[in-house]
Amino acid sequence: MPHRIVILGGGTAGWMAANLFVRRWPSDKVAVTLIESPDIGIIGVGEGSTPTLKRFFELIDVPERDWMPRCDATYKVNIRFAGWSPQSGIDSYSHPFVSQVDTHVQSAFMVNCRTRRLGLDVRTQPDDFFLNGVLARQGKGPRAPEHFPFVVDYGYHFNSGLLGQFLAELAVERGATHVQTRIADVERADAGDVTALVSEDGQRYEGDFFVDCTGFASVLMQKTLGVGFRSFKENLFNDSAVVMPTPVPETPKPETVSYAMSSGWRWRIPLTSRFGNGYVYSSDFISDDDAETEFRAALGTLDSEEPTRRLRMRVGQLEKHWHRNCLGLGLSQGFIEPLEATALLLVQVTVELFMASYEEGNFSDRHAGEFNRKVDDRFERVRDYVVAHYKLNTRDDSEYWKANRANMVLSDSLRHILDAWYRRKDLSTEIQRQKLESHFGTLSWHCLLAGYGAFPPIAPNQPGQGDHYEEKGVERFLARCALNFASHGDNLAMLGGPDTTDPS
Numbered sequence: 318m319p320h321r322i323v324i325l326g327g328g329t330a331g332w333m334a335a336n337l338f339v340r341r342w343p344s345d346k347v348a349v350t351l352i353e354s355p356d357i358g359i360i361g362v363g364e365g366s367t368p369t370l371k372r373f374f375e376l377i378d379v380p381e382r383d384w385m386p387r388c389d390a391t392y393k394v395n396i397r398f399a400g401w402s403p404q405s406g407i408d409s410y411s412h413p414f415v416s417q418v419d420t421h422v423q424s425a426f427m428v429n430c431r432t433r434r435l436g437l438d439v440r441t442q443p444d445d446f447f448l449n450g451v452l453a454r455q456g457k458g459p460r461a462p463e464h465f466p467f468v469v470d471y472g473y474h475f476n477s478g479l480l481g482q483f484l485a486e487l488a489v490e491r492g493a494t495h496v497q498t499r500i501a502d503v504e505r506a507d508a509g510d511v512t513a514l515v516s517e518d519g520q521r522y523e524g525d526f527f528v529d530c531t532g533f534a535s536v537l538m539q540k541t542l543g544v545g546f547r548s549f550k551e552n553l554f555n556d557s558a559v560v561m562p563t564p565v566p567e568t569p570k571p572e573t574v575s576y577a578m579s580s581g582w583r584w585r586i587p588l589t590s591r592f593g594n595g596y597v598y599s600s601d602f603i604s605d606d607d608a609e610t611e612f613r614a615a616l617g618t619l620d621s622e623e624p625t626r627r628l629r630m631r632v633g634q635l636e637k638h639w640h641r642n643c644l645g646l647g648l649s650q651g652f653i654e655p656l657e658a659t660a661l662l663l664v665q666v667t668v669e670l671f672m673a674s675y676e677e678g679n680f681s682d683r684h685a686g687e688f689n690r691k692v693d694d695r696f697e698r699v700r701d702y703v704v705a706h707y708k709l710n711t712r713d714d715s716e717y718w719k720a721n722r723a724n725m726v727l728s729d730s731l732r733h734i735l736d737a738w739y740r741r742k743d744l745s746t747e748i749q750r751q752k753l754e755s756h757f758g759t760l761s762w763h764c765l766l767a768g769y770g771a772f773p774p775i776a777p778n779q780p781g782q783g784d785h786y787e788e789k790g791v792e793r794f795l796a797r798c799a800l801n802f803a804s805h806g807d808n809l810a811m812l813g814g815p816d817t818t819d820p821s
């Protein structure tokens with residue numbers, strides 16, 4: 318008998334897990350069943366990724382030309398934050414995905430950040446120092462031609478419904494069983510483990526291990542097993558969103574833009590078929606109706622008949638991600654608001670860690686404790702990075718932004734990072750001391766802090782040059798690298814034709 322794993326929920330999280338499982342474990346060893354209810358449906362947002370999604374497709378061995386056109390996908394080289402720090406004179410800054418090629422110029426960026434922290438007037442905008450920042454500005458795509466000697470990292474934008482359908486077909490083709498029904502009851506053994514899921518029409522689905530991918534409902538982890546939930550509401554105020562699509566130009570820039578709003582922020586995500594837009598806000602600071610009006614005004618759709626969709630978000634994480642014979646995954650395990658588009662990254666990290674721990678424990682829960690500590694830490698450190706965006710904002714136009722800046726509910730880890738920065742210590746040493754490189758690493762923290770202009774005033778006396786942007790010829794180097802890249806439109810068009818570029 319193969320070991321039976323039952324996944325409950327067919328959103329992106331459920332289908333990502335199903336694909337990773339069937340890819341790793343042959344069906345005579347592990348039988349994977351995914352149950353989902355079309356009546357309940359999926360959340361249908363979540364359309365931006367980090368480069369981890371690129372690794373996901375590499376792991377399951379699916380080339381871009383197979384999935385991207387089917388999912389209306391575009392490339393993503395960075396997130397641009399617009400209007401978050403007006404007092405520092407910065408209209409917008411980008412957090413580019415860092416690539417291998419950037420190792421040649423990253424030290425110039427870090428040195429300049431250090432010099433600027435001493436009050437000297439040197440260039441520190443992250444967009445200027447990273448290849449992806451330059452590509453975004455030029456509207457170029459990130460697919461490197463074969464002769465380009467460096468790996469370029471990037472993420473994607475995609476339609477989440479279409480991605481779910483694609484992944485469902487693939488998982489079934491590769492051996493997963495797909496059941497469409499609503500689960501109404503859960504059976505448990507005397508010791509407490511889940512033994513079977515029971516559908517509305519009385520069918521029983523037995524399993525040895527269960528993965529809860531039921532979204533915010535968290536049917537198995539919270540409702541059945543009673544696992545506690547640790548809210549991040551005190552750190553992150555946003556709990557709501559309103560979403561609406563708008564038309565997209567033929568060749569959009571390969572970037573997500575995050576615009577600051579009165580009580581939150583608004584994303585603009587380019588797909589090939591539309592812009593996905595959403596206003597993420599705190600219901601403590603604005604009503605749903607006022608948020609929608611502000612959102613429509615920003616999109617220029619005040620007179621449009623097109624309906625919006627409103628969502629509530631539960632921000633925080635489970636006290637245990639793996640409990641008994643169940644794993645929480647996706648929104649059911651927790652959620653950090655979507656500012657850095659990290660939800661699918663956390664799905665993938667969780668599944669990869671789980672598979673390794675489960676195998677190492679010979680398909681037992683022997684390593685569940687260590688696994689839980691690692692995933693818990695991952696969530697908290699991602700949360701800290703998102704919190705830092707709010708803490709460093711310099712907006713004074715609403716109580717929301719002032720309250721975020723004044724919020725002192727910060728983890729020790731975040732306090733130490735900010736302390737090191739403002740005391741002009743070496744940030745890399747602090748990041749290494751905290752072993753944070755696998756979360757948001759040194760460069761990401763430099764991008765964030767420099768992007769917000771978190772520097773002392775420029776000193777009146779400037780002793781000489783010392784600008785490594787100039788001295789190291791960063792502009793010329795990156796401009797020459799960028800010459801190798803085609804426009805974003807050409808990159809997308811290539812997906813329909815023969816593949817002549819190196820996707821690695």
Ligand SMILES: Cc1cc2nc3c(=O)[nH]c(=O)nc-3n(C[C@H](O)[C@H](O)[C@H](O)COP(=O)(O)OP(=O)(O)OC[C@H]3O[C@@H](n4cnc5c(N)ncnc54)[C@H](O)[C@@H]3O)c2cc1C
Pocket residue numbers: 325326327328329330331352353354355356357358359360361362363364365366477498499500501530531532533534536558595597628629630646647648649655658659660661662
């Ligand atoms: C406003 C917002 C913006 C976001 N933006 C991003 C982003 O840019 N990037 C990113 O990575 N993530 C983002 N996310 C998160 C992302 O949407 C989710 O992580 C992703 O869609 C995965 O969702 P899921 O599969 O966990 O849950 P869902 O999509 O909600 O799927 C739940 C599944 O469980 C099934 N189900 C539930 N109960 C039962 C039952 N009783 N019986 C049978 N089936 C059941 C449903 O039918 C469904 O198939 C965002 C989230 C929100 C709220």
